[in-house]
Amino acid sequence: MEFTELGDSAVPAGRLVFWTPTAPASAWADDPRAPALVHEHHVRTAAARGPGHMDPAWIGVSFGVGRAGRHRLGAALSAWLRGHEHLRSTLVPTPGRCVRRTLPASAVTLRQEDVGVFADGASVRRQIEAFFDRRATPLGWPQVVFATVEGTGGTTVFAGADHGVMDGYTLAMVPGQIRDALAGRAGDVPGPTFLDFGAEERNLVGRLPTGPEHTAPWRTMLGDARGGTPAFPLPLGASEAPDTQRSAYRWLLDAPAATRFAAASREGGGTTAAGLLACLALAAARVAGERHLSVVSLANARPDRWRTAPGWFVGLHPVRIPAAPGAAFADTVAHAAAELRRRGPGPGSSLPHLSRILRREIHPRFVVSYLDVRRVTGNPPLPEDMMLRSRIHSPAEVYVWLTRSDRGVHLSTRFPDTAVARANVGRFVRAAAHAATRAAEGRRAAEAVPTPA
Numbered sequence: 377m378e379f380t381e382l383g384d385s386a387v388p389a390g391r392l393v394f395w396t397p398t399a400p401a402s403a404w405a406d407d408p409r410a411p412a413l414v415h416e417h418h419v420r421t422a423a424a425r426g427p428g429h430m431d432p433a434w435i436g437v438s439f440g441v442g443r444a445g446r447h448r449l450g451a452a453l454s455a456w457l458r459g460h461e462h463l464r465s466t467l468v469p470t471p472g473r474c475v476r477r478t479l480p481a482s483a484v485t486l487r488q489e490d491v492g493v494f495a496d497g498a499s500v501r502r503q504i505e506a507f508f509d510r511r512a513t514p515l516g517w518p519q520v521v522f523a524t525v526e527g528t529g530g531t532t533v534f535a536g537a538d539h540g541v542m543d544g545y546t547l548a549m550v551p552g553q554i555r556d557a558l559a560g561r562a563g564d565v566p567g568p569t570f571l572d573f574g575a576e577e578r579n580l581v582g583r584l585p586t587g588p589e590h591t592a593p594w595r596t597m598l599g600d601a602r603g604g605t606p607a608f609p610l611p612l613g614a615s616e617a618p619d620t621q622r623s624a625y626r627w628l629l630d631a632p633a634a635t636r637f638a639a640a641s642r643e644g645g646g647t648t649a650a651g652l653l654a655c656l657a658l659a660a661a662r663v664a665g666e667r668h669l670s671v672v673s674l675a676n677a678r679p680d681r682w683r684t685a686p687g688w689f690v691g692l693h694p695v696r697i698p699a700a701p702g703a704a705f706a707d708t709v710a711h712a713a714a715e716l717r718r719r720g721p722g723p724g725s726s727l728p729h730l731s732r733i734l735r736r737e738i739h740p741r742f743v744v745s746y747l748d749v750r751r752v753t754g755n756p757p758l759p760e761d762m763m764l765r766s767r768i769h770s771p772a773e774v775y776v777w778l779t780r781s782d783r784g785v786h787l788s789t790r791f792p793d794t795a796v797a798r799a800n801v802g803r804f805v806r807a808a809a810h811a812a813t814r815a816a817e818g819r820r821a822a823e824a825v826p827t828p829a
Contacts, residue, residue, distance in 0.1 A: 379747075379763040380763070384625070385438065385501070385764060387532075388532055389494055393488055393490055394489040398487045399484050403479050407478040409571050411574045414727055434509075436765070438764060440531070440761075448558065453522055454486050459481070461481070465477065503523075512538050519541045520542075521536055535550055541687065550686075584721065611800060612772065612796060615792055616795070623788065624789050624801065634648070639819050645710045648785075651712070652746060653697060653746075654708035656744065665701065669695070672743045674744070677722030679723065696715065743776070770792070772792065776789045
């Protein structure tokens with residue numbers, strides 16, 4: 377499973393159908409549950425900008441379901457949607473707070489729109505992207521919409537969701553859940569839901585210490601970056617188009633190499649995630665002469681009770697890993713592993729909570745995310761399933777997504793669309809790939825040495 381911008385993904389030709397959740401206005405009821413901090417922040421920020429200034433902020437997933445008939449597929453999508461109450465709910469921003477309103481499962485239906493038959497996938501892709509841009513937004517409801525393409529090889533499902541209600545871990549669960557619904561196995565997800573999380577989160581963060589010793593890693597990082605968050609270690613150039621970003625993709629390691637890389641990371645005292653961060657640190661040292669990798673890390677921040685719950689459970693963590701040109705991989709992994717072990721509790725790492733305790737807005741610029749889709753709850757995604765994201769506009773952001781699957785380790789990145797950024801991000805990624813390959817090959821060489829008798 378890879379993470380890609382929809383505009384860069386392969387989309388089949390065929391008959392395109394849009395599916396939009398709908399419900400009667402009379403079915404909505406006030407819901408007293410407090411929203412999760414990050415969701416409330418997301419909605420209030422969008423409301424402050426106004427509907428005319430809203431950039432696309434959705435993520436999505438695409439996956440095949442074979443030759444499923446439209447009626448059967450519609451029933452499966454409806455059953456899946458009804459089983460997740462946070463997708464039947466909305467936040468309405470009002471002065472001073474957000475009011476939650478929620479629908480009963482029985483009130484939700486899907487409206488079909490037969491868009492037509494398209495002979496080329498590029499036209500289908502443009503239609504789907506525009507549909508998601510219009511409908512999968514932070515304000516209003518629904519926050520999740522679907523498109524299906526009935527092609528010669530079967531039906532492909534595209535789901536687009538506002539980022540406020542889903543994270544990458546949730547996306548990785550969606551294909552298996554909808555395939556289960558097609559097989560008649562859909563139902564309410566057991567345990568507490570994302571809507572239950574808001575009050576619990578506020579209770580937890582209210583008890584967390586906020587003294588200088590607990591905020592020191594963030595304050596150190598912000599101080600090193602002169603009050604901001606870390607920037608990409610190489611120049612990005614002046615924007616050639618208004619804040620446009622582009623994406624690039626690369627398989628860092630195939631499946632056998634990823635297995636060897638994981639073993640090499642364990643020998644250094646870390647995990648695959650620590651090993652990959654070490655490779656980024658070695659890349660920063662090699663191409664930019666940096667003595668440290670400084671980056672904001674995104675991580676799954678679900679408390680154990682919400683391990684199976686879809687939603688947006690993402691924590692931010694400051695990461696600072698020492699490295700120098702020519703540093704050993706094993707030594708750098710040990711530093712990266714120590715950084716990951718230092719992470720605080722999940723609910724205390726949300727963006728709005730951090731901004732409050734640090735008394736300044738946090739605007740991440742250089743960000744790394746790692747996700748092992750083999751570890752998601754339920755049926756794992758298939759190799760051909762794809763996680764999708766919308767277009768982004770930013771003059772300074774560089775994001776790196778590292779995804780581990782049965783196929784290996786995939787890297788996706790987005791950065792300002794300038795000639796300088798294209799060259800420098802490319803240099804950085806190639807250096808990281810070189811470090812990862814060397815670690816994996818070093819492990820293979822070690823395995824090939826006979827054990828003394």
